[in-house]
Amino acid sequence: MRKISYTILAFMLCLVALFSSYSPAQAEVKSDYKLYVMAPLGEVTDWDSFKKQLVQLKESGVYALTTDVWWGLVEGNGDNQFDWSYYKKYAEVVESSGLKWVPIMSTHQCGGNVGDDCNYPLPTWIWDEDSVENMAFKSESGYLNKEALAPWWDEATGQYNELYKSFAKNFADKKSLIVKIYLSGGPAGELRYPSYQFADGWDYPERGQLQAYTEGAKKDFRRAIKEKYATLKKLNTAWGTKLKNWNQIQPPNNGDEFFTSGEAYSSQYGKDFMEWYQGALEDHLQKIAKVAHKQFDSTFNVPIGAKISGVHWKMNDPEMPHAAEYSTGYYNYSQLLDQFKKSDLAITFTCLEMGDHDAYNAPYYSAPRKLVTQIANLANERGISLNGENALPLINNEWGFDNSAEVVFNYNFEGFTLLRMTYLFNDEGNPTNEFNMMRDKLGVKSVPVTFTVNNVPSAAGQGVYLTGARGEIGRWNPAEYEYKLTQNSDGNWSGTFNLGADRLYEFKFVLKDANGNITWQHGDNNSYHTPSTGVGEYSSSW
Incomplete structure (x- = not known):
């Protein structure tokens, strides 16, 4: 036997x-594993209560607080007119609690996404800098989205550089407090397109919509195709078309058909479109990483990171596999993570609390656990610092905490950030059951x-x-x-x-x-x- x-x-x-x-699948939790908590989205008004809660987090093993630093708040009065007074007080309170601090350079809008409970739009003056057709996103339905600047608007990098430079100057005296800095790569602070947006009629678990329909997007698509093929003759041969000028190049005119017909997966046009679509995000990541390292490295000398969203709900759809990921801009994860490596950026990946067979996901061809382990393995192969988050702003059951802990402890994650602090304390400021599960499951207690x-x-x-x-x-x-x-x-x-x-x-x-x-x-x-x-x-x- x-x-x-x-x-x-x-x-x-x-x-x-x-x-x-x-x-x-490491045999022991990484020695430098850290537990983080994401701060409330809105502004703090009761500083004494806030500090008491931070002290409780510190005493329970939390290492640092992660905080959105809203662009619309600090530069809302005009270009290069910065007001850091709120965040300077904020940093003082975090420091006095004993926690470390992870600021997020949040160059996106708060409002309209899952869990958003505040409204901080981008600075209003920014939209006077150019045509909205160059700066924003437009979906297949024609919905214009202004929650983040489009990656093909070249002037965005200069604006981010000014923001990063001002932050470094104003918080240089807090370099012992700041242990990591995160960059917002797009909507909800994630490197992606706003494909799944409630205001555009999206509902889970629908695919979402491609975001390539502004004049700026079409111009950038045509530029990339012309750069690849050089002549219309070569382009027509590759695509099987009879285009007579470069302006006839268009994004897919029917998104659902683009996927269900197989064009997105097997045609040269589909491949070229998707490579450009993700490539625009990669170019954007490379640009913001370059200016972030320029402004932050000499002052803080800490890791800099960005976030990828866990878009898991169409992975196994037999009619349009991975269509939600593709619509979001995630076409080739290996290539995307190669750009993280080249840009010397850490990764935070979401949806760690979900299992492939959770009731929430079961009917929708969803495979979040498979996706998490895929990203983790790719990051580990490249030696990229890997961190995790839950996708939904509340984990209200033991199962979700166990899912998160097992992935973190076995797939070489350096840290986990719990969304969100709001749910860890009741109205009296006392720890909730979610607080206790966070402490017991996401501390090193496996x-x-x-x-x-x-x-x-x-x-x-x-x-x-x-x-x-x-x-x-x-x-x-x-x-x-x-x-x-x-x-x-x-x-x-x-x-x-x-x-x-x-x-x-x-x-x-x-x-x-x-x-x-x-x-x-x-x-x-x-x-x-x-x-x-x-x-x-x-x-x-x-």
């Missing part, structure tokens, strides 16, 4: 555990579990993986988690992974060939309950 033994170790014994050498499997057939190709799901027997196909084991000198395969305390897991072992196909599996519907403390052993045979 084949034997598999599972030794569950308490934290005091983790030094003697066998550790996996596969970086996306249980390291060592797995060993014997009698594995010849493991040519990718190797052996522990695969399964959490919380409910019989729901693990497709797998929710997948961790690679390491082959020992005795020929057996082992790995130690951090799993949530007091949770039920179901698992099996699989062997994959070089193409990722499963060629052998060991175990079927086997489960165990992870203890909080102590040493336990579970064994079975097949």
